[in-house]
Every structure is written in structure tokens, then in C-alpha cells.
Amino acid sequence: MEEKVDKKPFDWNQGIQIKVTKDKLEAVMVIDAKCDEDTVEPDILKNALNKAKISYGIIEELLLDISKNVLTFRGSSLTIAKGVPSENGIDGYIELLRDDLDKKSAPLLLKDGRVDFYHVKDIPTVLRGEEIARKIPPVPGKSGTDVYGHEIKPKVGKDPRFPVGKNVVVNQEGTSIYALIDGQVSITERGKINVFSVYEVHGDVDFSTGNIDFVGSVLVNGNILTGFSVKAKGDIRVKGNIEGANVEAEGSIEILGGIIGYNKGNVRSKQNLKASFIQNANVTVDNTIIVTDSIMHSHVNAGKMVSLEGQKALIVGGLIRAGEEVIARVIGNSMATPTEIEVGVHPELRSELVEIREKLKDIAANYDKSDQALVMLNRLKDAGRITPDKEVIREKLESSLNSMKEFKQHASIRMQEIEQILQDSSNARVKVGANIYPGVKLVIGNEIKYIRDLTSRVIFYKSDGEITFMPMR
Template sequence: MENTIIYSSPYIEISKSGDGYYIQSFKKGLSVGEFNKILNSFPEIQISNFVVIKEALVFAPQEPRRFGSTKEKIKVEVSGDKLKAYVTIYADKSELTGPDIITKIVEKLNEKGIIYGIKSDAFLNLVPNQPILIAEGLVPIPGKDSINKMYKLKEVRPEIKEDGNVDHYELNLINMVKEGDWLGERIDADEGKEGRNVFGDPLKPLPGKNYPLLYDKNSVREVVEGNKTVLYAKRSGAVFFQGDRIGVSNHLEIEENVGVKTGNVNFDGFLTVKGTVEDNFSIASTKDIEILSEYGVGNVKEIKSHEGNIYIKGGIVGKGKTVIRCKKNLYIKYVADADIYCDESVHVGFYCLNSNITAKEVILDSMKGQIMGGTINAEVRVVTAILGSSSEKRTIIKVKGFDRSDYKDKLDEISHNIDEIKLEVSKCKQQLAIFANTYDSWQNRKAEYEKIVAHYNDLKIVLLEYEESRKKLISYLRTKGEGEISILKRAFPNSMIEIKGIQKEIQKPVIRVSYYYNEGTIKEM
């Protein structure tokens, strides 16, 4: 076989025989870097044995030994995901013009079976000895997850309107719906868009996840409308959430007054009285209660919510006999001569006169807010614009106080529990998405699906309780010291404050002050 010398110097000689390339060295002195520069002039050489090259240069002189072979002039490589194909042309730049090279590239692509996504503009910008993106497939587009929208409960927050004539105390407490009202919907997940690799093979997309709608089947129905599943109320009532499960609870709406016509009311559910509660009558309910009369209530016997909140739009004139009890929060425009027992917060719009209140905290929401007479017993704090009166009526504020380090420990523990439950919720949600996507073919696993749904919702109920507790603790920890009485405008003499058992008499007018417990004493700021 003929041996052709293609390069020669005092150090080495490179020759070609058949499809092989050989190196012979004569003396030392040529570095590997210099040898690589020489090889750049011969792009058609594919190195197959680096050791031979190294030995020829380091241990010169050396007899001719094969170190390489002839590269394919046109080489096509496909990426591992089969979405991209590259062509490398081993030739001089002068060989890259004319139709012949394009024809050869097309033939090579056909030989490899590459038929999809060929880039025609790549043929106009050919460069030698480096990969050129010659074909590109279509990446499949994953399906979009379902979009779930649910009825939003109105935020329970008092709105104070002081227009100079009539002071308004507005609040949205009970969310009422009628039979057939919209409660939520799911726009179903889509399948995504199919892709294709450079060989023309279809690539299936990952379908979107269909997250389930959770609802109380006794009070809510679902209707499939095209690509949507819509939830409607089966009955009129008050919207509630138990975890993520929506439902419509019993709701009693009394259009007029509670009195001789109605008798005392004791209801299992949400209760709305559009009028008032007449003297010597009582109402009770398991859930939230709202009394919407602008005139409020007078000498009622008792108003009680076993599990919920109470909102009295017009306030209370109790005449020394009225008792209010609620499990959660109480919202009233004003209160006079009444006894109040509340497990959480009492919000009073404008004034509290000669009343005894026991609660976690007592907040006078208006800058006109005033506590005159009576006794306030709070655990965490009391906030009012004015304490006492110019007539120096005896007014007592007692704050039991709390252990700040204990509250912080509880907050840390709750935050840790929330993180753990969120992880478990995420796992359940993924399981539900899988079931929802293939539910029709998994009817024999219906019991397993319902079990996961129940577990998911139980977790969400616990999570909501923890999050509410965390929110309250964070709010309480914003209190100064370990118990606070905050007076935003002034305090009058003959008012007595007590925090953590330490008493202080206010003997002269005081302007804008906060009293708080810290390190065994009551401090002022």
C-alpha cells in the first residue's frame, strides 16, 4: 500500500497509508502544543491513539506508528434526547460552496433517518470543522394543571365610618347564598401539545393534573359544563369551609324582631336577626350570630354563640341585666351596662360604659373609643383612645398578662407542626391529582380515593387551626412587655390599671401612654 508523506520537519514526519495516519519522530524538541497546531492543518485526521503521539514526541527517535484514521468528511450526530442534530464538515472553507456539499449533507441526513425540523438557513452559513445545528425537533408542551376557583369568604374586619352625624360600625360576618348560587369551579387540566424528535417520532406531553373539588355533597352539587366542573348551592344558607371542603350550613334569617311572635330562639347553625332582640328575650346559636338593627339591643336576657362570632351592628344598652357569651370574637358598635364573656377578642366601635368584659383582648376600634366605668378583664391587652371620664367615674382595667418565652415556644412548635403538615398535604394533593386524572379507569379503587380525600381534608382542617393559632400568637407577641394597656389619647383620674397583679392608680390626667409589664414592674412609654 502506497505511503504518502503529508508533513515533514526535522522533528517528525506524518504520512498516510490507506485510511491510516502514521507518525515518525527524528529528534526531541517538539511539544504537544506545537504538534496540535500542525494537526489543525489536517482536519480530516481523527486521532485514535494519543499514547503513540506522546511517545513519539517524548522518546524520539521513534519508528512510524499509526496514531489516527480518516474522519468522515460529513459527520452527523444526534443529541441523547433526539431533539437536536448537528453536522460537522471536515474540509477547507473553499470546499463549502456550491450545491455538491449541500447534496452530500442532505444524503447524510437521509442516511441517518433525520427528516424533521431541518433548518434550511443552516445550509447558508456552513463553517468547517465545528458542529452546526442542522435539525431541531419540537419539544412537547406539558399540559396545564386544572384551575380551581372557590367562593371567597368576606374578611371579618370592622369598618368604622365617622361622618360627624352618625357613626357607623359595619362588618361582614355571615356569607349568605341562595339555592343555585355559584360556589366554585374547576377548569379542567389539558393534555398539552405533542412534540416530535428529529426522526419524526411523536413525543407525548406530560398531561396536566386535575385537582379535585372538595365539597359537602348534602348541600353542594357539581355540574359538568364543557371543560369546566361547576359547584352550585343545593339550598339557601351560610357558606362555610371545613378545611378545603365547601358547604352551605343551616342559616336562619329572622326578618323582624325576636320577641313575642318568635319566642326565644335556639338554632343549630348561623343566625341573622334583621331587627332587634326585644327586652327579656334571648337567642342562641351554634355558629355565628348577627343582629343588624341600627338600634341595637336593650335589656335582653342572653345572646350566646356556642362555636362562633357575634356581631351587633347597633350596640347594646343592657340596663345591668344583659349577658353576651361567645366562643370566638364579639363585634359591637357600643356597649352599656352589660356583662360580656368572650374566649377571644372583643371589638367595640365607640364606647364601653359601666360594663364588665372578660376576654383575651379588648380593642376599642375608633379614635373616639372610650371606656368609662365598669371592669375590663383581659389576658393580653386593652386598647382604647380614652380611659375614664372627666367626671372621674371609677374605671378598672385588669390585664392578667402572659409568659412571653412560653408564647414564643408555642409559636416555634406550631410553626414546626405547620411545616410538617404542609409536606403531608403536598403528598396527598399529588395522590389526589393522579386519581383525578385516571378516575374513570379506577372505579374499583373508589374507597382508596375517598380515604385519601378524607385524610387530605382532615390535614387541611388541622393546618387551618394551626395557622389561626400562629396568627393570634404573632399578634399577641406584638404586645409590649407581657401585658399592655394602651391609651391612645388620654386617661382621667380615678382609673385603676392592673397588669400581672401589680396595680397603679391614675391620679392625674395622662396623655397618650402605654402601660406594660416588664421585669416585675409596670412601665410607661
């Protein structure tokens, strides 16, 4: 008879291993391959987890499956617990509210397919007090939990610092950047946000730049070429020449070279203008024009003074108007080139007077014809024989004649006002430091004098209703 040997029970303390991943987010249970048990109590499996200090994310359903059929899982590595990873915070950032900062200048494509190479350059500009950039705050993130039940702290999103440059300010809340001045928005080194009051063109204003319209001042290191325009709310400074271009500044204009107008283009300043020379150009300035060399064959208007200060200081040809004074060494030339100098009233008033007189001429030429036509149409209407089409014409004529009458009334009053200003021009002067030649026409106020003889070093002025002169000291 064979002796019966008792089966040695499986040692669950040695037969279950718990392994944890490096990030502590996963616990793995390994059942020894030698296990020959069909089932196991769930508490034995939980006890193994307890000894390993696994307390979070235990997969209870899997524990039950293992306990009911151990043989199926022996020798296997089973994920028995899962933690929850943390969600890192998101860094905050600075949002530019100007989407034109990184745009490249490109020609404008017209509707018909042609390209406009002269279109206004897109300059990112802001006004004082305008919001330029805004802080987008960081997202804080969420904590996680590992299989030991410990908190996993997230990486905190960084709070961005404002890259404050020149002429900008951060508000008290620290949430936005605002412009301190009107100007050009520019991102410089290290991403700093700036507002510059001067827009700089490093070469010529040409097809590479297009036309320029800027809220501040403009500095052109080269020339402004024919056909292009530069407008500025501030000053304009040109290191080269203005060549047949349209240039307009609400401040002053300074040209280190000169103005070559080619009888086209206009230069306009609401303050002062300074240049080396003006040639075949149209120039209008509200205050003072200073030229260091010459003005030749140009139409020049200054609200106060035109002064030529260099060794040459020559005016030849064209029309020079100034509200107060014209100063030059030489006016005209030995060939008696027609040259006209007008002082004593703001040029705009003279232009206004000319426009009023021209319009009155037009009215005088058309008034009688229109009046006669209206009389005829009124007779047709009174007789009840006017057609609808002629009634429309009658009403237009009546309205036009009323407008003419009203303009004549206002024009008469305005002309008297301007004439009074022209008469009161006792302080107006034309100063000649060297010679003034025959061929020059002087207008002071409402008086005219033609220079018949070469005259030297004199000051012309109006006295007792006529233009006279005195020696220059």
C-alpha cells in the first residue's frame, strides 16, 4: 500500500510580487508561475497590495477575476493599479493686438490685374493711449495622484513679463501695454515693444517703399523720387532731394539737398521749410521758408517770410509770395527773366481773392442767359403750358440763380475784407542784399511796381499808396 503525502500549500507571501513604475503611476502584480491554486481569497491579493503600500487606483474588477481563476493569470504581469498624471500648467504669453507687425511690404494688386507699385506703405502705427499688447495669463494646471495616494504637483505655467521698450507703459493691473505717443509700433531686440515717433527710410522713397503716410515724423536717408508721396503728421527730414514728388507735413520740412520739382508734384508744410535750393517746384508753407542757395522758376508761397541766406541767395523766375517779407541777395537776372515777388498778405488770401474774381466772371457770363431762360419758362408755367421735363429745368435754373445771387452777396463782403488787408500792408518788405534786375514785378499789398533799372542794396516797402525803397544799411 502506497503512503499518501500531504500537498504543501502555496506560499502567497512569496508568490505575489508588486512592481511600481518609475513615475509611480502604475502598479503591476506578478503571480508566481509555480502557483497551482485554482482560486485565492481576494483579501490575500489586497494584503499584498497593502504591504506594497498601494492604495490608489486599484482595479477591483481585476482582483476579483484573479481570485476566481488564479491559474489563468500565473506568471503574468498585470496592471493592478493606475494613478492619475498631473496636467502641467500652460505658460502665459503676450498677445500683440496689431496683426500688421510682421507683414512684408508688397505691391497692391488692382482689380484689373495691374499692380500699383505706388500704394501707401503699410506702417503699423498707433495713437497715444491705444492698447498695443495684452497679457494672456498662464493656465494653472491640475494635480495628479500616484498609486501610493500621494499628490503629484503639476508644473506651474510661467507668468510672462511685458517686453517694455520705448514710449510704452503697462497699466496698473499689469494686463496690457499702451502707447505713450502717436507713432510706429516696432519690435526690437529681445522682442521689446516700442513706439517710435519717427519712421525712418534707410534709402530712397521709391518702388521698394511705395508711398508713405505716417502719424509721426519721417526721416528719409536718401531721395524722394518722382511720382511718389510722403505725408507725415509730424516733421519730414530728407537727407537727399525731393524730385517731382508730393510731400506734405503738418510739422516742418527740412531738406539737406533741395527740391527739383520738374513742374509737377507739390511740397506742403504747415510750419516751416528749409532747403538748399528750389527749382521748377510748387512749394507752400504756412510760416517761413529758408533757402541757402537759390529759388528758380518756382511758385513759392509762405505765410510769413521767404528768406535766402547763402552767398548766392538768388531768386530768378516764377512767383514768390510771402505774408510779410522776402529777403534775397539777388532777384532776377541780366536777361530780364520775368520774376514776380508779392508780399503784404498771406498767399492764401491772394489765392482766395483770385478764385472769387474768377467765379464772379463765370457768373457774369452765365447769369443773363439763365435769367432770360427762367423768364420764358415762368411764362409757360403761368400759361399752364409747361411740360414736366421743362418744369424740372425751370426749378434747376431758379435754384442756380438763387445760388449765384447768394454767392455775389457773400463775395462782395469777402472781397472788401481782403482788399482792406491788402491796403494795410505797411510792415511788408522786400529786402535786396545785392542786386534786383529789370523784369522783376513787385506787389506789396495792392500796389504794383515794375523794376526798370538795376538797383542795389535796397529795401522796398509801401508808403502813401505807392511802392518806394530805401538804402539797406
